[in-house]
Amino acid sequence: MATLDVTACSRWYGNVVAVNDVTMTIGPGITGLLGPNGAGKSTLIGMLAGFLPPSAGAVTLDGAAIWKNQDVYRAVGLVPEREATFDYLTGKQFVVANAELHGLPDPGAAAARAIGTVAMADAQGRKIGEYSKGMKQRIKMAAALVHDPAVLLLDEPFNGMDPRQRLHLIALLRSMGAAGRTVLFSSHILEEVEQLANHVEVLVAGRHAASGDYREIRRLMTDRPHQYTITSGDNRALAAALVADRSTAAVSLDGDSLRVEATEFLHFAQLLPRVARDAGVRLYEVTPVDESLESVFSYLVQN
Numbered sequence: 652m653a654t655l656d657v658t659a660c661s662r663w664y665g666n667v668v669a670v671n672d673v674t675m676t677i678g679p680g681i682t683g684l685l686g687p688n689g690a691g692k693s694t695l696i697g698m699l700a701g702f703l704p705p706s707a708g709a710v711t712l713d714g715a716a717i718w719k720n721q722d723v724y725r726a727v728g729l730v731p732e733r734e735a736t737f738d739y740l741t742g743k744q745f746v747v748a749n750a751e752l753h754g755l756p757d758p759g760a761a762a763a764r765a766i767g768t769v770a771m772a773d774a775q776g777r778k779i780g781e782y783s784k785g786m787k788q789r790i791k792m793a794a795a796l797v798h799d800p801a802v803l804l805l806d807e808p809f810n811g812m813d814p815r816q817r818l819h820l821i822a823l824l825r826s827m828g829a830a831g832r833t834v835l836f837s838s839h840i841l842e843e844v845e846q847l848a849n850h851v852e853v854l855v856a857g858r859h860a861a862s863g864d865y866r867e868i869r870r871l872m873t874d875r876p877h878q879y880t881i882t883s884g885d886n887r888a889l890a891a892a893l894v895a896d897r898s899t900a901a902v903s904l905d906g907d908s909l910r911v912e913a914t915e916f917l918h919f920a921q922l923l924p925r926v927a928r929d930a931g932v933r934l935y936e937v938t939p940v941d942e943s944l945e946s947v948f949s950y951l952v953q954n
């Protein structure tokens with residue numbers, strides 16, 4: 652069982668603190684590393700892959716420090732975010748080269764197995780420069796899998812993929828997680844993480860903002876105060892009826908609409924139609940305000 656431990660870990664680049672005192676444990680199965688751009692996801696993955704040393708704290712695999720530890724490198728595969736691959740090589744040459752770098756006894760057989768896993772056998776003889784974005788992603792994945800690592804790290808693997816490629820990658824990662832591998836993938840898109848990860852770690856501005864299964868993270872996000880703009884047949888009557896409830900934190904009349912801040916998302920979602928019906932007020936439009944992922948993240952960090 653491969654378990655990654657990040658303990659009081661920080662990483663800075665000059666004055667920029669990219670990862671700030673983060674502690675988390677990533678075990679077998681699929682973990683999503685969620686955070687907006689610049690949150691420090693790539694930096695954390697770089698440390699987990701042994702490409703970067705932590706500036707402070709520790710990053711270990713099954714208790715062994717990762718930095719400059721060849722035994723650990725043999726157990727870790729990385730699919731980096733950057734596009735750049737060796738465009739002049741064929742897919743097969745690229746994966747075989749990776750197998751050779753790992754010193755595998757039969758690089759050809761290992762490459763064939765990894766290429767088969769990502770369903771690239773038909774295209775393996777073509778140059779990588781001619782591949783689509785999704786194919787490049789798959790051949791990078793084959794290179795990361797060629798030494799059959801217990802840990803697979805993927806930095807924004809869904810970027811630029813079309814829906815079909817996305818489904819293929821989801822199925823592939825699911826099978827790796829089910830086989831007991833420790834799979835960590837980063838994303839700034841909530842829905843990607845929701846579809847795939849059993850466990851979610853949230854990074855915001857270098858800090859560890861939340862951790863848990865997807866439902867817990869979702870609850871944290873939905874329990875925050877929500878603002879709505881409502882238009883109805885009688886905004887004043889609706890405001891008077893809403894303000895009496897504990898979940899209504901603030902109500903204000905704003906031109907032809909009503910602004911409401913509610914503290915409990917689910918309670919308010921049930922309350923609003925009931926209150927409107929009882930008061931004989933017809934609801935025309937209910938629009939959530941400021942539902943952007945950035946605002947959700949900043950709420951998580953403040954708390």
Ligand SMILES: Nc1ncnc2c1ncn2[C@@H]1O[C@H](COP(=O)(O)OP(=O)(O)OP(=O)(O)O)[C@@H](O)[C@H]1O
Nearest residue numbers: 664667668669686687688689690691692693694695
């Ligand atoms: N080599 C570097 N030198 C200086 N600053 C860096 C370097 N790499 C990253 N940073 C900074 O560290 C912070 C975290 O960057 P990082 O790439 O780890 O975040 P990220 O969550 O992966 O974001 P993105 O999804 O945009 O890649 C950012 O402020 C970034 O500008």
